[in-house]
Every structure is written in C-alpha cells, then in structure tokens.
Amino acid sequence: MHILAKTTFALAACALAASGSAAADELGPCPGADQVETELKNSSSSGYYIPGLKLIVMNKTVLEGYAPAVRKFIFAHECAHSDPVVAEDEMAADCAASHKGASEGWLDRPNVIKVCAHLSRFPVDATHPPVGVRCANIRRCSGLFGDGPQPQLQDAQRAPERNPDATPLTTPTVLARQLD
Numbered sequence: 001m002h003i004l005a006k007t008t009f010a011l012a013a014c015a016l017a018a019s020g021s022a023a024a025d026e027l028g029p030c031p032g033a034d035q036v037e038t039e040l041k042n043s044s045s046s047g048y049y050i051p052g053l054k055l056i057v058m059n060k061t062v063l064e065g066y067a068p069a070v071r072k073f074i075f076a077h078e079c080a081h082s083d084p085v086v087a088e089d090e091m092a093a094d095c096a097a098s099h100k101g102a103s104e105g106w107l108d109r110p111n112v113i114k115v116c117a118h119l120s121r122f123p124v125d126a127t128h129p130p131v132g133v134r135c136a137n138i139r140r141c142s143g144l145f146g147d148g149p150q151p152q153l154q155d156a157q158r159a160p161e162r163n164p165d166a167t168p169l170t171t172p173t174v175l176a177r178q179l180d
Contacts, residue, residue, distance in 0.1 A: 030082060032083075033049070033054045033056050034053075034056070035056040035058065035075075037059075038057055038059055041061050043061075045057075045059055045062065046074050047078045054082060056078045069106050069114065069115075072101060072107075077096075078093075090129065091134070095137055102143055112139060115135075115138060116131060116134075119135065
C-alpha cells in the first residue's frame with residue numbers, strides 16, 4: 001500500500017510539474033532539482049523527492065499548518081536527497097537540512113522541536129529510523145543544543161561508500177552510526 005501511495009504521489013507530481021506554483025519558490029532554490037507545490041489531499045507525505053525526475057514535490061495540503069521553519073526544513077531535507085552524496089540516506093538528509101537551517105538562521109531550538117513533532121507523525125521503516133534517533137541527529141547536526149561539535153556540511157552529507165553488490169544498509173547500521 002505504501003508503494004501504491006508513493007506511485008500515486010509521483011504520478012500526480014509528474015502531472016502537476018509543468019504547472020508548478022510560485023509559492024514553492026519561496027522555499028528557496030535547490031540546485032539540480034526542480035520543485036513544485038501541490039494540493040494532494042489523499043496523501044500524508046509533506047514532501048517527496050523523485051530521483052529520476054530530479055523533482056521535489058511539496059504537498060501544500062499537509063504543510064499549510066506548519067511553521068515556516070518546519071516547511072523550510074522539509075524542503076531542505078528533500079533537496080539534500082538530490083545530492084548524490086546523500087542520496088537515500090535519511091539521517092544524512094536530516095543532518096544537511098538542520099545544518100543549513102542553523103547556519104542560515106531560520107532553524108532555532110524551538111523550531112527543532114517543531115520539526116521533531118512533525119517527524120513523529122511518520123512510522124519507522126527500512127529507511128526511516130525512529131523519531132528519537134532522527135531528532136538526536138538533527139539536534140547534533142544543528143549545533144544549537146551543545147550536543148557536540150557542529151560537523152562540516154560536507155562531512156554531514158557524506159554517506160558511506162556503497163558497494164552496489166553489497167546488501168543495502170539496514171536500520172541497525174544507521175543506529176550504530178548515530179551512536180558513534
């Protein structure tokens with residue numbers, strides 16, 4: 001069912017990409033990726049990156065009640081996925097978004113809490129660690145909480161080298177990386 005929802009979301013995004021919304025541009029640029037804002041009422045996704053199309057889709061229906069910093073975080077997270085170094089690594093995308101927000105001044109401590117509240121809506125799956133793990137990573141990468149040194153952006157985005165013949169990373173590997 002999850003795959004069907006993503007497929008439906010992707011097809012709707014393709015149909016709407018040509019007629020994008022100027023409001024999507026308010027989130028800022030994402031070099032190398034196009035962006036569109038939609039009103040998909042039957043989707044719980046707030047944002048989504050479609051790698052083959054290099055397209056970021058932001059769902060206005062879900063996002064309309066969120067603070068501007070949360071919307072910017074979601075967009076920065078999806079934009080990070082367009083970087084081949086980050087690719088599908090959720091922890092690296094969270095880290096890149098929190099580092100960007102803190103360094104640009106739109107992400108502060110109260111807004112990190114709002115981002116974490118938003119992330120708590122989503123279930124854990126093979127690529128998305130538990131919200132507590134993700135929020136600890138976001139806190140650390142933002143450098144706003146004294147949880148350790150703020151990493152350099154390129155280090156925060158650097159995903160481990162992947163062997164195409166190897167088994168994909170699993171959630172326990174992500175958790176082990178987080179605890180280091």
